[in-house]
Amino acid sequence: MLAFILRRILQSIAVLLAVGLVAFSLFRYVGDPINAMVGQDTTMEQREELRQKLGLNDPAPIQFAKFIANAARGNFGLSYRTSEPVGRMILERMPATLELSFCAALFALFVGVPMGVYTGLYPRHWTSRLLQAISLIGISLPTFLIGILLILIFAVSLHWLPSFGRGQTVQIGWWTTNFLTVKGLQALILPSITLGLFQLTLLMRLVRSEMLEVMRADYIKFARARGLTNRAINFGHALKNTLVPVITVTGLQLGALIAFAIVTETVFAWPGVGQLFIQSVQFSDIPVMAAYLLLIGLLFVLINLTVDLLYFAVDPRLRGGGLARAGGH
Amino acid sequence: MAAASNNPPLLEVKNLRVEFPTRRGTLLAVDDVSFDIAPGEVLGVVGESGAGKSLTGNAIIGLLEPPGRIAGGEIRLEGRRIDNLPYEEMRKVRGARIGAIFQDPLTSLNPLYSVGRQLVETIQTHLPLSGSQARARALDLLKEVGIPGAEMRIDHYPHQFSGGMRQRVVIALALCAGPRLIVADEPTTALDVSIQAQIIALLKRLCREHGTAVMLVTHDMGVIAETADRVAVMYAGRIAEIGPVRDVVKHAQHPYTKGLMGSIPSLGVRTERLTQIDGAMPRLTEIPKGCAFNPRCTVLGQRCMVERPELMAAGASRAACWHHDRGGVGQPVAKETVNA
Ligand SMILES: Nc1ncnc2c1ncn2[C@@H]1O[C@H](COP(=O)(O)OP(=O)(O)OP(=O)(O)O)[C@@H](O)[C@H]1O
Ligand code: SF4
Ligand SMILES: [Mg+2]
Numbered sequence: 001m002l003a004f005i006l007r008r009i010l011q012s013i014a015v016l017l018a019v020g021l022v023a024f025s026l027f028r029y030v031g032d033p034i035n036a037m038v039g040q041d042t043t044m045e046q047r048e049e050l051r052q053k054l055g056l057n058d059p060a061p062i063q064f065a066k067f068i069a070n071a072a073r074g075n076f077g078l079s080y081r082t083s084e085p086v087g088r089m090i091l092e093r094m095p096a097t098l099e100l101s102f103c104a105a106l107f108a109l110f111v112g113v114p115m116g117v118y119t120g121l122y123p124r125h126w127t128s129r130l131l132q133a134i135s136l137i138g139i140s141l142p143t144f145l146i147g148i149l150l151i152l153i154f155a156v157s158l159h160w161l162p163s164f165g166r167g168q169t170v171q172i173g174w175w176t177t178n179f180l181t182v183k184g185l186q187a188l189i190l191p192s193i194t195l196g197l198f199q200l201t202l203l204m205r206l207v208r209s210e211m212l213e214v215m216r217a218d219y220i221k222f223a224r225a226r227g228l229t230n231r232a233i234n235f236g237h238a239l240k241n242t243l244v245p246v247i248t249v250t251g252l253q254l255g256a257l258i259a260f261a262i263v264t265e266t267v268f269a270w271p272g273v274g275q276l277f278i279q280s281v282q283f284s285d286i287p288v289m290a291a292y293l294l295l296i297g298l299l300f301v302l303i304n305l306t307v308d309l310l311y312f313a314v315d316p317r318l319r320g321g322g323l324a325r326a327g328g329h
Numbered sequence: 330m331a332a333a334s335n336n337p338p339l340l341e342v343k344n345l346r347v348e349f350p351t352r353r354g355t356l357l358a359v360d361d362v363s364f365d366i367a368p369g370e371v372l373g374v375v376g377e378s379g380a381g382k383s384l385t386g387n388a389i390i391g392l393l394e395p396p397g398r399i400a401g402g403e404i405r406l407e408g409r410r411i412d413n414l415p416y417e418e419m420r421k422v423r424g425a426r427i428g429a430i431f432q433d434p435l436t437s438l439n440p441l442y443s444v445g446r447q448l449v450e451t452i453q454t455h456l457p458l459s460g461s462q463a464r465a466r467a468l469d470l471l472k473e474v475g476i477p478g479a480e481m482r483i484d485h486y487p488h489q490f491s492g493g494m495r496q497r498v499v500i501a502l503a504l505c506a507g508p509r510l511i512v513a514d515e516p517t518t519a520l521d522v523s524i525q526a527q528i529i530a531l532l533k534r535l536c537r538e539h540g541t542a543v544m545l546v547t548h549d550m551g552v553i554a555e556t557a558d559r560v561a562v563m564y565a566g567r568i569a570e571i572g573p574v575r576d577v578v579k580h581a582q583h584p585y586t587k588g589l590m591g592s593i594p595s596l597g598v599r600t601e602r603l604t605q606i607d608g609a610m611p612r613l614t615e616i617p618k619g620c621a622f623n624p625r626c627t628v629l630g631q632r633c634m635v636e637r638p639e640l641m642a643a644g645a646s647r648a649a650c651w652h653h654d655r656g657g658v659g660q661p662v663a664k665e666t667v668n669a
Contacts, residue, residue, distance in 0.1 A: 218436035224392055225431070226451045226502060227424025236450075237439050316486040317440060 001312065001319065008308055012301040017068070019297030023290035024067045028060065030286060076291035081283045086291045090273055095175045096166055097265070097272030101257040103188050104196030104264075109250065112200040116207025121234055123212060131204070138201035143260075147194040147267035154190060162187050164269035195264040199253045206249055210242035217241070243314050251307035255300040337408065338365035339542050340389070340510055344402035345412075347384045347393065356613040358397070359384050360566040363640075366510065371536065371543045373557030373574065375550065375589065377610045380563040382546045386512045388412070389544070390429050391419040407509065425455040428503035428541075430513040430532075434496035434520070438487040444471070444498045445483035448505055455506035470501040474531060493524035500532060504539065511536065514546045525549075529556055550589065554578050562586045565610055565621040572646020582648035584626050620651070628652050 034047050034056070051057055055066060070076070076086035115135075119128040138146075155163035167187030170180040178184035214220065215238055223233045262274035269275070273292060280288035312318050347359035359381040366372045374382050387393050389404055391411065404412040411422055423429070431437050439447060448467035452458060458466065464483075471479035474497040487495055496516065503511055513532065517525040533556050536543050545557060553560055554574060561571040562583065570583040581587040588606035608625040617623055620633040632651050640647040 218431060218433055219439045221392065222429070222431055222437040222499070222502075223439065224420075225390055225423055225429035226454070227420050227422070227506075228450065228454055229420065232450065232454070237442075240441050241439070315441060316443075317488045 005309070008305055012305055015301055016294075016297055019294055020068050020071060021064065023071075023293045024064050026286050026290050026293070027067070028063070030284070071291075071294055076294075077287045079280070079285055079288050081280065081285045081288070086287045089276065089288065090291055090295065091174060092176075093271060093273045093276050095177060096270060097258060097261050097274060099178050100188065100191055100195060100264070100270060100272060101254070101261055103192035104194075104199070104257050104261075105250070105254050107192050107196040108199035108203055108253070112203030113207050113246065115200075116204040117211060117234070117239060119204065120208040120211025120215065123208075132208075135201040135204050138197050139205070143194060143198060143263045144267050146197055147190070147264060150190045150194055151267075161190050163190070166271060191264050191268040191270055194267065195257060195261055199257060202253065203246065203249065207242055207246060210245055211238060214238045214241045240314070244311060247307055247310050247314065251303045251310075255296075255303045258299055259296050339368045339370075339407060340366040340544075341405040342385070342389065342402070343404075345385065345388060345399065345404065346401035347381070347388050347397060348400040349397050351396075353614075355400075357400075358566050358613055359388065361402070362563075362566075362568055363402075364561055364568065364571055366542050366544060368509065369537070369540045369542055370559065371533065371545055371557045373553035373560040374544060374546045374563060375548065375553060375560060376563035376569075378548075379610055381566040382563055383514050385563070386429075386514050386544060386546055390423055390427055390512055391416075392423075392429075421455075424451060424508070425506045426508055426510070428506075428508035428511040430496075430499055430503045430511060430516045432515040432518050434492055434499050437499050438495060438502075440487055443484050443486055444490070448483075448498075448502060451502055452505050466505070467501075470505055471498070473535065474498070474501045474504075476501075492520050493528060496520060496524075496528050497531065500528075500535065504535060504541070507539065508541060510542045510544065512544045512546075515548065516545075517552070518548065525552075532556075550578070562589065565616055566613070567621065567649065568640060569622070569650070570643075570646055570648040571640065572644070572648075576645040580644055580646075582643035582646055583622075583650045584628055584652070585622050586648070588625075620649075622650075 034051055034054075038047060038050065055063060058066075074087045076090075078084065079086050079089060082089070115131055119131050122128050151163045154161045162183075165187060166176075166178055167183035167185075168181040169176040169178055169184055178188050220233060220238060223237050228237075260274075261270075261272060262277060264270065265272045265274040266278055273295070276288060277292045279285070280292070342365070343363050345359055345362045346357060349356040349358060362381070362385055364372065374385070376382055384393065384397065387397075388399055391414070393399065399412050402412070403410055406422065406426060411419065414422065438444065442450075445464065445467055448470060449460065449463045452463040452466055453460075456463070456466075468479055468483055471483055476482050476494060476497055482490075487498070490498065500516075503513075511532075516532065517528050520528060529552050532543065532545075535541070545552070547553060557574045559572060560574050560577045562569045562577065562585065564585050570577060570581070570586045572582075577586060578590060581590050585606065591606075606625055611617060611621065611624065617634075619635050620626070620629070620638055623629050623633045626633065630652060636651075638649045638651050640649045643650075
């Protein structure tokens with residue numbers, strides 16, 4: 001198991017280096033960083049001097065190594081647009097995105113999984129058919145449309161919930177949170193639903209099909225023959241066996257939630273990293289884009305690593321292999 | 330042989346019918362099957378694939394898979410009718426009064442739970458025992474079914490056991506609440522040949538010690554001959570012949586049973602193997618008029634084409650054949666036969 005984890009960590013580092021290379025290439029080959037930094041009236045000599053000072057004349061591999069070393073220390077340089085340190089800009093906006101993604105994930109998990117279990121256990125019931133039909137809509141409507149529809153209904157017509165921004169936030173150290181004020185929590189509702197709806201339908205359909213599959217398994221039939229209660233069979237035996245694929249997809253989708261919060265943040269003017277990314281694309285603010293890329297890469301890698309570890313917790317077959325085979329024949 | 334033939338039966342199956350509604354009419358997969366099992370008795374059930382053996386067993390444990398359903402007849406356990414119980418009532422019977430063992434030990438156990446946990450869970454579902462009492466009982470059961478190092482093995486997961494060991498665990502699970510009857514549906518088919526005999530011997534010994542009756546479905550006539558007190562031979566959803574094991578094996582009355590015995594050379598009952606049955610069992614949709622066996626029968630007469638034979642006394646057994654006295658190897662029997 002230790003070997004497995006070590007191998008996974010090495011793989012993760014390789015993935016991050018690859019992402020780093022892409023980010024670095026952005027810097028190196030999209031536009032000229034010097035142009036972005038200096039004014040119109042800078043002379044060629046001054047430019048060359050700056051180039052030398054910034055190490056832009058070094059061979060590419062050395063530049064790449066420096067880039068990675070800086071990135072590892074959270075140093076991504078200054079934004080072309082605002083001249084602020086990129087690291088700080090991202091850190092400031094990170095809580096907004098993380099809290100939004102977290103709520104969306106909770107929404108998807110705590111609504112999607114029970115719906116999947118229900119439709120999997122009673123596939124022929126009319127409620128299940130209805131949920132299936134609704135989930136098709138959820139999976140086919142684009143996110144921005146869902147967001148706009150929700151705004152129209154709950155903000156514009158009913159005035160129940162705010163249509164943009166984080167509402168009221170509370171500062172705890174460098175972290176700003178929505179969770180401690182009513183206004184902040186209200187502001188979270190519509191964007192979380194918008195962002196989580198697609199994952200919700202995905203999870204529901206996944207759990208449903210896994211449930212249908214597992215309920216046909218011999219050990220379920222044998223559990224019935226042992227006279228176990230429906231509750232024990234459905235939740236103790238069946239649901240647990242659907243967990244491995246559910247964990248995988250949830251993990252991947254959590255990464256996707258954070259990465260694709262971009263659309264939701266734009267629709268709801270949510271001051272998160274996704275919005276920052278959109279702004280930096282408009283201004284060709286390469287350092288911010290590169291840092292964002294690396295950050296998303298890091299998140300995906302961390303989530304995958306967690307997912308792998310969760311497998312071990314759920315499935316005994318992955319733990320200590322065939323150690324005890326010896327006893328039987 | 331059943332020592333208890335004059336006691337009231339443990340299980341009574343009367344005129345059981347199992348059907349499947351399909352778009353093109355209803356399929357009758359088990360047709361008017363009746364038999365008894367006495368306390369502690371082992372009833373072997375044999376027959377070709379698709380004869381309705383598993384459906385009969387599943388009907389008894391109340392686990393027919395929809396759309397299959399019991400369409401008629403009744404099933405009584407210890408005198409109490411169990412075929413029409415509500416699901417929750419029947420659930421309390423399953424595991425507690427009737428245990429079941431299925432074909433594949435590799436897939437009967439939940440891979441995610443230790444065998445101890447699965448045992449304890451079953452014990453506590455049916456018996457009012459504390460966690461530690463249940464675990465002690467689980468440990469005893471594992472020892473009883475012959476798991477070496479049970480103290481350590483109890484916390485192991487199914488994948489850490491071999492097929493034979495897993496089937497032992499499955500037997501322990503079926504026995505753990507002290508059922509009166511075990512329905513064992515081909516419990517050794519999926520196992521290595523070298524282990525099959527051990528498992529059957531274990532099942533037989535445990536059931537004798539616990540006084541548990543067994544309905545043993547198998548394709549193996551050798552197993553039947555060694556293990557069963559009585560045998561039921563099924564063909565196309567009906568019982569073709571039923572009787573004490575010695576009589577059915579040595580003096581088969583029904584031509585189909587004769588053919589089955591003939592196809593088991595290892596038994597040494599007969600030496601020529603010419604009696605192997607040609608043809609295949611008809612599909613449920615194509616069961617012929619008269620005797621269902623008539624397309625394959627070598628001794629048929631005219632009556633066989635028009636009228637269906639019911640079970641009738643034939644020596645010590647009962648057979649559903651108009652010509653059972655001619656089919657049998659042994660003594661000539663009852664005179665319901667017909668000129669044709
Ligand atoms: N869901 C179903 N729909 C229609 N027919 C079915 C269904 N399940 C079983 N049958 C039919 O019922 C008949 C009896 O099946 P059963 O499983 O009892 O046979 P079996 O004697 O146990 O055979 P085997 O030795 O292969 O296990 C078969 O002919 C089968 O085609
Ligand atoms: S009833 Fe007729 S066809 Fe059927 S088994 Fe007996 S002899 Fe053969
Ligand atoms: Mg079968």
